[in-house]
Amino acid sequence: MSNRRSLWITLASLLVYVFLYAPIVVLVVFAFNSSKTNVIFEGVVNKGPCGPFYWFCVLFKNGEVLSAARNTMTIAIVSTVASTIIGTMAALALQRYAFPAKTFSEVSLYIPIVIPEIVMGIGILVLFSALFRWLNSAFGLQGDDRLALGLGTVIVSHIAFSIPFVALVVRARLHGFDKAIEEAAMDLGADEWVTFWRVTLPIIAPGVLSGGLLAFTLSLDDFVITFFTNGPGSTTLPIYVYGLLRRIITPEVNALSTVWIFTVLAALAISQRVQREA
Amino acid sequence: MPQFAVELRDVVKRFPGPSGEEVYAVKHVSLQIHDGEFFSLLGPSGCGKTTSLRMIAGFELPTTGAVMIHDRHMGETPPFQRPVNTVFQNYALFPHMTVGENVAFGLEMKRVPKTDIAPRVTEALRMVRLPGMEKRKPKQLSGGQQQRIALARALINRPEVLLLDEPLGALDLKLRKEMQLELKTLQREVGITFIYVTHDQEEALTMSDRIAVMSGGEVLQVGGAADIYERPNCRFVADFIGETNFLRGTVKEQKGKTTVVEVDGGITVRAESENSLAHGQSVTIAVRPEKIHLRPTSGAANAFAGRVEDLVYIGTDTHYGVRFAGDHRVRVREQNTDSASTPLARVGDEVTVSFAEAAARVLVE
Missing domain, CATH: 2.40.50.100 (RNA polymerase II/Efflux pump adaptor protein, barrel-sandwich hybrid domain)
Incomplete structure (x- = not known):
């Protein structure tokens, strides 16, 4: 009986894993397809100096891809740093201070997590276009000087939607934080600033790091909000891939996705390691 | 020569209550604590003893009245500039630092040269009978050991007054009895004024030179253990101390x-x-x-x-x-x-x- 049950559990677990990872395996395998249309696997490609990595070489010679990758990384890094700082500060403020409209601030901070992303995207788009139209006419900006959607607007919108996630994760870490530890530091002669850097931050660092990592991955693969707020010259990888798909799915897309997956996995491994050492 | 190690002059502490009204935590408390004395603030929870201690440490400021340490008016002096150190109830050791780093923290903040810190850390750990523990992390130690580290971390700074906020509350009975005697011996050795907050009357009687019994934010009686036990001045003191x-x-x-x-x-x-x-x-x-x-x-x-x-x-x-x-x-x-x-x-x-x-x-x- 128990033997049979454990067999079923093993089988069920295996199926879950197949369900989760089969698409990714297929995706990676098709990055080595010799067929350009990429509908059927027609054997491993072996062309040019790169051999089986032919599509990866094509990818790295593609200027559009490289520029989209650069944009994606710039947006992800800048928005992660900014939203981690702001989100951590928000979490600390909500944790330790009493101020008017505290409950309102707390609830309103988390609303962006639950409202549909497309609503947020449209909202940000409407806000930016109205603001830019007003600023452009108020300051008489002409031609290239005019404010328009681009890298800046994408970064600002990514910061905006990442802050609640960072705040949420950091608050979870702060829950049960013994305030006496900070008081002990002050008692031993550390002022507020030194106490924060020497005591508070090192203790909440794993939470801050997790929050930052979450913000980073959210930014890396965001499509909806980026779609509404980007402009000429600020195409990101998700937007670029979507553009490619509308024409033809070549193994180049698979190669790009493969590189992407391994980049994220590497980042995850590093952060796990850092957290374990902390 | 200052008259008292610590003096509270008609100290009042009010907090804003849940429904807007002011709540008194401490009502017109005046106390004079002598140099080198083991002084206890004894009372049930909510009697204002911890708030009084926190006002001496600087974590709370009196609403009215004055806190004096060796005749210096503390006013709004922040905790990091007061000549006192505190031993907290739950130890409050820094979990991300080693025992050595914890104990050295206060000296480091005072910018004592690194070469002077190491021998003093060794000495402080020897004093609390935990020599050679520098490299351990706090969570590798037992509750009693952590409490001794907290004590070493405070005493290494040679404070004018050591404040102890129910430091033995989390220990089991046997260990608590041992630590009571040890604390008393240690206090005699270092000669520093100890102000000890506790709700345990037996603990206060065992260790203190003098005790202030508090209730409802007020000091009811101040005296030696025998005074308070033999000659209580009111029903509350008689009832709270012993049977x-x-x-x-x-x-x-x-x-x-x-x-x-x-x-x-x-x-x-x-x-x-x-x-x-x-x-x-x-x-x-x-x-x-x-x-x-x-x-x-x-x-x-x-x-x-x-x-x-x-x-x-x-x-x-x-x-x-x-x-x-x-x-x-x-x-x-x-x-x-x-x-x-x-x-x-x-x-x-x-x-x-x-x-x-x-x-x-x-x-x-």
Whole structure:
């Protein structure tokens, strides 16, 4: 009986894993397809100096891809740093201070997590276009000087939607934080600033790091909000891939996705390691 | 030469309450604590003892009144600039630092040269009897060890006053008893003024040179252990420190210290009081259970016939519950000496309870 049950559990677990990872395996395998249309696997490609990595070489010679990758990384890094700082500060403020409209601030901070992303995207788009139209006419900006959607607007919108996630994760870490530890530091002669850097931050660092990592991955693969707020010259990888798909799915897309997956996995491994050492 | 190590002058602390009204945590407390003294603030939770300590440390500021440390007015001086250190209830060790880093933190903040810090850390750990623990992390240590590290971390700074906020509260009974004696010895060795907050009356009696008993934000009595135990000045102190029997009555006559009180139920009790009392004033008499005897001791001022209602044998002593003069009940504690195998009385026995005049204290409400 128990033997049979454990067999079923093993089988069920295996199926879950197949369900989760089969698409990714297929995706990676098709990055080595010799067929350009990429509908059927027609054997491993072996062309040019790169051999089986032919599509990866094509990818790295593609200027559009490289520029989209650069944009994606710039947006992800800048928005992660900014939203981690702001989100951590928000979490600390909500944790330790009493101020008017505290409950309102707390609830309103988390609303962006639950409202549909497309609503947020449209909202940000409407806000930016109205603001830019007003600023452009108020300051008489002409031609290239005019404010328009681009890298800046994408970064600002990514910061905006990442802050609640960072705040949420950091608050979870702060829950049960013994305030006496900070008081002990002050008692031993550390002022507020030194106490924060020497005591508070090192203790909440794993939470801050997790929050930052979450913000980073959210930014890396965001499509909806980026779609509404980007402009000429600020195409990101998700937007670029979507553009490619509308024409033809070549193994180049698979190669790009493969590189992407391994980049994220590497980042995850590093952060796990850092957290374990902390 | 400053007069006092710490002085509280008419200190009041109010907090905004949940429904907007102000709540008093500390009401007009004045205390003078001498240099080198082991001073305890004793009281039940919510009596204002921890708030008083936190005002000395600088974590709270008095609403009105003054905190003086060696004659210096603390005003709004932040905790990191006060010449005191604190040992916290839950140790509050820095979990991300080693024991050595924890202990060195205060000296590092004072910018003591690194070469001077290391020997002082070694010395501080030796003092709390945990030498060679520098490289451990706090969570690798037991509760008692963590408490000693917290003590070393505070004492290494050679503060003018050491504040201890129920530091032994989280330890088990046996370890707590050991640490009590150790703390007292350590305090004598270093000669630093200790201010110790506790709700455990036995702990306060064991360690303190003087004790301030607090209740409802006020200091009720300040004195040595014997003063407070033998001569409580009010019902709360008598009740909170040790076990006490209370008898209510009215003053019939007073000659010097000797006060004759007519207790409800038609008996008169001879008791002692330093206060001069008016005829007919209603008072409470307090008698400790160990000062009452089950047989009339020769020359006892007070002796009454009663009946044993219950009996509890607890090893060193036997406790008897005795009813006498109608509705009065007292607890009597008799030590089990060599004849312990035969109790003085059994449940239901008619006995005589007696106590000396000096054993009965008159308390004015």
